[in-house]
Amino acid sequence: xxxxxxxxxxxxxxxxxxxxxxxxxxxxxxxxxxxxxxxxxxxxxxxxxxxxxxxxxxxxxxxxxxxxxxxxxxxxxxxxxxxxxxxxxxxxxxxxxxxxxxxxxxxxxxxxxxxxxxxxxxxxxxxxxxxxxxxxxxxxxxxxxxxxxxxxxxxxxxxxxxxxxxxxxxxxxxxxxxx
Amino acid sequence: xxxxxxxxxxxxxxxxxxxxxxxxxxxxxxxxxxxxxxxxxxxxxxxxxxxxxxxxxxxxxxxxxxxxxxxxxxxxxxxxxxxxxxxxxxxxxxxxxxxxxxxxxxxxxxxxxxxxxxxxxxxxxxxxxxxxxxxxxxxxxxxxxxxxxxxxxxxxxxxxxxxxxxxxxxxxxxxxxxxxxxxxxxxxxxxxxxxxxxxxxxxxxxxxxxxxxxxxxxxxxxxxxxxxxxxxxxxxxxxxxxxxxxxxxxxxxxxxxxxxxxxxxxxxxxxxxxxxxxxxxxxxxxxxxxxxxxxxxxxxxxxxxxxxxxxxxxxxxxxxxxxxxxxxxxxxxxxxxxxxxxxxxxxxxxxxxxxxxxxxxxxxxxxxxxxxxxxxxxxxxxxxxxxxxxxxxxxxxxxxxxxxxxxxxxxxxxxxxxxxxxxxxxxxxxxxx
Numbered sequence: 001x002x003x004x005x006x007x008x009x010x011x012x013x014x015x016x017x018x019x020x021x022x023x024x025x026x027x028x029x030x031x032x033x034x035x036x037x038x039x040x041x042x043x044x045x046x047x048x049x050x051x052x053x054x055x056x057x058x059x060x061x062x063x064x065x066x067x068x069x070x071x072x073x074x075x076x077x078x079x080x081x082x083x084x085x086x087x088x089x090x091x092x093x094x095x096x097x098x099x100x101x102x103x104x105x106x107x108x109x110x111x112x113x114x115x116x117x118x119x120x121x122x123x124x125x126x127x128x129x130x131x132x133x134x135x136x137x138x139x140x141x142x143x144x145x146x147x148x149x150x151x152x153x154x155x156x157x158x159x160x161x162x163x164x165x166x167x168x169x170x171x172x173x174x175x176x177x178x179x
Numbered sequence: 180x181x182x183x184x185x186x187x188x189x190x191x192x193x194x195x196x197x198x199x200x201x202x203x204x205x206x207x208x209x210x211x212x213x214x215x216x217x218x219x220x221x222x223x224x225x226x227x228x229x230x231x232x233x234x235x236x237x238x239x240x241x242x243x244x245x246x247x248x249x250x251x252x253x254x255x256x257x258x259x260x261x262x263x264x265x266x267x268x269x270x271x272x273x274x275x276x277x278x279x280x281x282x283x284x285x286x287x288x289x290x291x292x293x294x295x296x297x298x299x300x301x302x303x304x305x306x307x308x309x310x311x312x313x314x315x316x317x318x319x320x321x322x323x324x325x326x327x328x329x330x331x332x333x334x335x336x337x338x339x340x341x342x343x344x345x346x347x348x349x350x351x352x353x354x355x356x357x358x359x360x361x362x363x364x365x366x367x368x369x370x371x372x373x374x375x376x377x378x379x380x381x382x383x384x385x386x387x388x389x390x391x392x393x394x395x396x397x398x399x400x401x402x403x404x405x406x407x408x409x410x411x412x413x414x415x416x417x418x419x420x421x422x423x424x425x426x427x428x429x430x431x432x433x434x435x436x437x438x439x440x441x442x443x444x445x446x447x448x449x450x451x452x453x454x455x456x457x458x459x460x461x462x463x464x465x466x467x468x469x470x471x472x473x474x475x476x477x478x479x480x481x482x483x484x485x486x487x488x489x490x491x492x493x494x495x496x497x498x499x500x501x502x503x504x505x506x507x508x509x510x511x512x513x514x515x516x517x518x519x520x521x522x523x524x525x526x527x528x529x530x531x532x533x534x535x536x537x538x539x540x541x542x543x544x545x546x547x548x549x550x551x552x553x554x555x556x557x558x559x560x561x562x563x564x565x566x567x568x569x570x571x572x573x574x575x576x577x578x579x580x581x582x583x584x585x586x587x588x589x590x591x592x593x594x595x596x597x598x599x600x601x602x603x604x605x606x607x608x609x610x611x612x
Contacts (some may be wrong), residue, residue, distance in 0.1 A: 001265065001266060001267070001268050001411035002266045002267065006267070006268025006269075007197060007207065007267050007268060008196050008209060008267050008269040008448070009262075009268050010196070010204055010209060011196030011204075011207035011208065011209035011210075012196075012205050012209060012211045012446070014205060014207050014447070015208075015211065016206075016289065017211070018209070018589050019210075044323075045366070046366045046367055048397060050396070051368075051397055052369075052397050052398070052399065053368070053369060053396075053397040053398060054319055054369065055318070055319040055320065055321045055322035055323070055367040055369055057319070057320040057321020057322075057346060057367070058320075073262035089258070093206060096202075096203060099197065099201050099202070099203060099204060099206070099207060100202065101197060106347070151202070155202065155203055159203065169475060
């Protein structure tokens with residue numbers, strides 16, 4: 001299959017959602033358990049797509065570098081955030097290339113951002129806690145024209161749930177349970 | 180973009196999803212449809228016998244020969260259209276290589292789908308190949324199955340010995356304890372797996388009730404319908420997502436080939452198809468031809484099975500050496516009311532318990548002249564076996580007792596022989612004990 005993606009399966013899934021909007025609802029979750037220091041262990045929770053549940057038996061660790069008081073045993077939360085944005089753009093790019101009948105040879109996405117820790121540490125109250133800018137770069141080789149690749153870049157960003165979640169902001173609601 | 184239909188070697192209705200101007204997923208236009216098939220006649224209003232004879236069967240255009248020719252080939256001439264189907268992911272709709280699909284498989288699959296009232300079907304080289312491919316297609320890493328605690332031994336071995344290796348766990352529950360079934364469902368449960376009529380004690384499972392639980396819990400319901408082919412009950416109509424058959428039994432009906440089949444929505448059967456390719460359990464064209472021929476007489480065979488089974492079960496029930504008889508159409512069967520509601524035909528399976536335990540049961544088998552002492556079921560000839568040393572040999576004796584399989588339990592697959600002859604044979608064999 002071109003780029004390893006079934007455009008037939010994609011088309012049939014698109015039609016399924018057009019016929020029944022409920023089939024397009026995907027619900028995700030992760031659970032983090034503190035291990036020690038800055039290190040935590042994450043596991044995925046069962047997700048649902050449409051009306052059916054899917055087992056998600058995956059786990060990974062998150063830590064901070066020693067300079068940020070961790071043990072440097074795993075990528076840190078910011079790196080996971082950046083990888084989530086980059087992977088999401090990459091999926092969109094590969095899917096878009098497939099429906100445009102472009103054969104990809106190589107595809108690389110880098111995402112970088114800079115934080116001022118004075119914001120997190122509240123040393124300087126007017127310094128933002130958040131990233132102020134994320135920079136991505138897509139390096140691609142394939143049989144598309146420059147115009148097609150530019151169109152793909154724009155579409156992959158515009159249709160990326162993760163990129164759009166950051167660009168458009170999303171409300172974060174929470175609970176506290178004291179045991 | 181699209182070639183005209185004369186160049187299509189496969190399902191003429193199935194086309195590329197790609198057209199000029201497609202820029203994103205929402206522009207794609209291909210929708211799922213029933214099949215794949217070389218014929219698209221609607222058999223939904225036809226009776227079982229008519230569909231069994233005609234659905235999917237193709238006369239040879241070149242010679243006028245009646246019936247589906249045998250396409251005994253491993254591979255097919257390739258053209259641009261087939262290459263495109265591989266590139267775009269609709270290779271199931273084209274003829275490429277017999278493991279992927281073959282006209283004899285398609286003819287059979289169309290007939291099976293018509294009989295079940297399903298959108299799609301797949302045939303396999305055995306029932307276990309069908310079960311393995313289906314289960315592996317519908318489950319993910321870390322998944323959990325809620326299954327009957329009275330599974331066919333081969334399925335139990337797959338679940339008990341192979342699934343844990345792949346990180347998949349199974350809980351076994353009484354197939355008629357619906358509260359326990361629901362309580363066994365966990366967050367990671369993805370499938371409920373049950374047999375429509377259990378082996379050997381013929382407990383009839385309420386598929387609609389299981390389907391209701393599956394829908395509320397967002398899990399898939401897979402039913403092994405081997406003991407109850409579509410003439411008896413259509414499992415998809417009852418709410419199953421996929422129905423699986425060991426086609427070596429009633430569907431083929433002549434004890435002369437090994438095959439499996441699944442029927443269900445095109446969406447789910449399309450998910451199973453790549454596992455058929457990966458695990459390799461494809462059915463040879465000649466076996467498909469034999470299976471198709473056998474399947475044509477399914478309805479009349481089932482009528483004969485039921486007639487002989489009901490007569491023999493009624494006879495056995497009155498015999499002083501027989502402690503208990505299980506047949507769904509007997510009024511004494513615990514699920515008789517459900518059977519009255521959901522079964523169009525009671526099938527040909529009987530189980531009974533003889534006084535004197537397994538020793539007496541073995542002795543009875545030696546004196547029977549018509550039923551052959553062999554495992555398997557669903558053929559035109561009556562077959563008799565003892566669960567303790569055949570289908571349920573993989574269970575411990577305590578597990579068998581817990582299931583209700585007591586010493587002296589005999590499983591009888593009643594063939595299509597005349598009921599009077601079968602009764603006379605059992606009469607002489609019981610007298611000899």
